[in-house]
Amino acid sequence: MQNEIHQAPSAEAMADLQTREQDSICVNESTLDHPWWYNFKYAAWGILFGIVFVKAEIVSWFRIQEMFRFESFHMYGVIGTAVMVGLISVLIIRRMKARTIYGEEIHIPAKTFNKGQVFGGLIFGLGWAITGACPGPLFAQIGAGYSVIIVTFLSALLGTYVYGAFREKLPH
Amino acid sequence: MLETLKQPWPWYVAGALIGLTVPYLLLVGNKTFGISSSLRHLCAACIPGDIKFFKYDWRKEAWNLFFVGGIAAGAFLAATFLSDPNPIALAEPTQAYLATKGISDTSHLSPAEIFSWEQLFTVRGLVFFVIGGFLVGFGTRYAGGCTSGHAIMGLSSLQWPSLVATVMFMVGGIAMTWLILPYLLTL
Numbered sequence: 001m002q003n004e005i006h007q008a009p010s011a012e013a014m015a016d017l018q019t020r021e022q023d024s025i026c027v028n029e030s031t032l033d034h035p036w037w038y039n040f041k042y043a044a045w046g047i048l049f050g051i052v053f054v055k056a057e058i059v060s061w062f063r064i065q066e067m068f069r070f071e072s073f074h075m076y077g078v079i080g081t082a083v084m085v086g087l088i089s090v091l092i093i094r095r096m097k098a099r100t101i102y103g104e105e106i107h108i109p110a111k112t113f114n115k116g117q118v119f120g121g122l123i124f125g126l127g128w129a130i131t132g133a134c135p136g137p138l139f140a141q142i143g144a145g146y147s148v149i150i151v152t153f154l155s156a157l158l159g160t161y162v163y164g165a166f167r168e169k170l171p172h
Numbered sequence: 173m174l175e176t177l178k179q180p181w182p183w184y185v186a187g188a189l190i191g192l193t194v195p196y197l198l199l200v201g202n203k204t205f206g207i208s209s210s211l212r213h214l215c216a217a218c219i220p221g222d223i224k225f226f227k228y229d230w231r232k233e234a235w236n237l238f239f240v241g242g243i244a245a246g247a248f249l250a251a252t253f254l255s256d257p258n259p260i261a262l263a264e265p266t267q268a269y270l271a272t273k274g275i276s277d278t279s280h281l282s283p284a285e286i287f288s289w290e291q292l293f294t295v296r297g298l299v300f301f302v303i304g305g306f307l308v309g310f311g312t313r314y315a316g317g318c319t320s321g322h323a324i325m326g327l328s329s330l331q332w333p334s335l336v337a338t339v340m341f342m343v344g345g346i347a348m349t350w351l352i353l354p355y356l357l358t359l
Contacts, residue, residue: 016228016229016232019224019225019227019228020228020229020232020233022225036234038201039234039235039238040238041200041201042197042200042201042203042235042236042238042239042242043238043239043241043242043245044242045193045196045197045239045242046238046239046240046241046242046243046245046246047242047243047245047246047249048189048242048246049189049190049193049239049242049243049246050242050243050244050245050246050247050248050249050250051246051247051249051250051254052181052185052186052189052190052246053243053246053247053250054246054247054250054251054254054281055177055180055181055186055250055254056180056181056182056183056185056186057180057260057281058186059247059281060260060281060282061281061282061283061286061287062260062262062266062270062278062281062282062283063260064345065266065270065349066262066263066266067345068345068346068348068349068350069265069266069269069349069350071263071264071265071266072262072263072266073183074183075183077183077184077187078183078186078187078190079187079319079323079324080187081183081184081186081187081188081190081191082186082187082188082190082191082324083191083323083324083327083328084187084191085187085188085190085191085192085194086191086193086194086195086205086324086325086327086328087327087328087330089191089192089194089195089198089328090194090195090198090328090329090330092195093195093198093199098199100198100199100200100201100202101199101200102201104202106198106199106202107202108198108204108329109204110331111316111317111322111326111331111333111334112333113332113333113336114316114333116314116315116316117315117316117322117333117334117336117337117340118336118337118340119314119315120310120311120312120313120314120315120316120337120340121311121315121322121336121337121338121339121340121341121343121344122311122340122343122344122347123307123310123311123314123315123344124307124308124310124311124312124314124315124318124340124341124344125311125340125341125342125343125344125345125346125347125348126307126311126344126345126347126348126352127303127304127305127306127307127308127309127310127311127344128308128319128341128344128345128348129344129345129346129348129349129353130299130300130303130304130307130348130353130356131300131301131304131305131307131308132282133308134207134208134308134312134318134319134320135207135208135210135211135308135309135312135318135320136207136240136243136318136319136320138305138308139207139210139240139241139243139244139247140243140244140246140247141247141281141282142244142247143243143244143245143246143247143248143251144247144248144250144251144281145248145251146280146281146282146287147289148287148288148289148291148292148301149287149301151292151297151301151302151305152300152301152302152304152305152308153305154305155301155302155303155304155305155306155309156211156305156306156308156309156312157211157214157215157309158305158306158309159305159306159307159308159309159310159311159313160208160211160212160215160309160310160312160313161215161219161223161226161309162306162310163225163309163310163313163314164212164215164223164225164226164313165221165223165225167225170314
């Protein structure tokens with residue numbers, strides 16, 4: 001079954017996908033079965049990403065302070081440009097009905113609204129201003145040698161875990 | 173060339189490269205951009221326990237872990253080979269404000285007065301590392317994404333729930349910065 005597109009996923013695989021799709025935007029169910037080292041495509045882009053994060057000072061607590069204090073355009077420029085470039089890219093991909101390099105149809109899962117985006121968004125915003133980091137910059141700060149951020153990272157893992165444990169009891 | 177690369181990169185270069193992540197991930201593997209999910213996959217891989225939310229085949233999302241591993245490696249490379257010896261060019265009003273709170277060391281990306289091992293077992297450390305990190309991990313998962321998944325990927329694909337999430341990120345951040353952080357910084 002390696003390296004070829006095969007039949008529709010089983011009921012079990014669909015249930016697994018549904019679990020992964022909960023509260024996530026970045027999942028996909030490719031029917032391609034690739035060897036693990038194909039994942040280095042993502043690591044390679046991650047490396048470029050990490051360099052950008054550090055060199056444009058997006059991982060800086062100071063830059064996040066400036067942003068929330070409305071005293072610098074830098075972060076708004078970064079996020080605004082990223083959204084514009086992403087938006088145009090998605091438009092072109094959709095208009096051209098572009099396929100992946102392996103010939104698969106491109107699929108962007110729809111995000112459904114729930115109260116989590118309000119409450120969770122607010123909670124994340126509070127944490128973002130304290131730590132000066134969203135999840136991506138946490139990895140970058142550790143990589144850049146700020147070893148104490150490992151504590152913040154472990155705490156973020158714990159936060160994710162606690163959310164998973166109490167998910168059913170929270171308003172959605 | 174190398175000297176130019178060592179300077180802080182302008183926002184439009186960084187923004188464009190970050191934005192290009194969206195088509196890159198879609199075109200090479202039908203993946204939608206998002207980073208906070210890596211935290212969930214790590215929970216699923218290491219400590220799934222008996223929690224339904226973590227009981228799935230995390231190996232199918234292994235690409236995400238390669239991506240964040242790459243981010244850490246790239247940051248290491250930038251800090252090792254492209255580091256800029258000058259202090260961060262912080263906006264004057266921010267610098268003046270932080271100085272009133274005793275934060276004036278702008279020689280690193282983050283203030284050494286807060287983000288150092290010496291602060292870990294203090295009230296300040298508890299707030300800035302432990303509580304802050306917890307809010308980031310809990311909040312992003314509850315919201316179903318972070319700045320990358322919602323603000324960039326979600327807005328790029330015109331999903332209005334992502335706009336709601338992005339607005340709430342900003343509301344939370346602004347509330348913390350203006351209402352609560354002034355007290356936390358004096359801890």
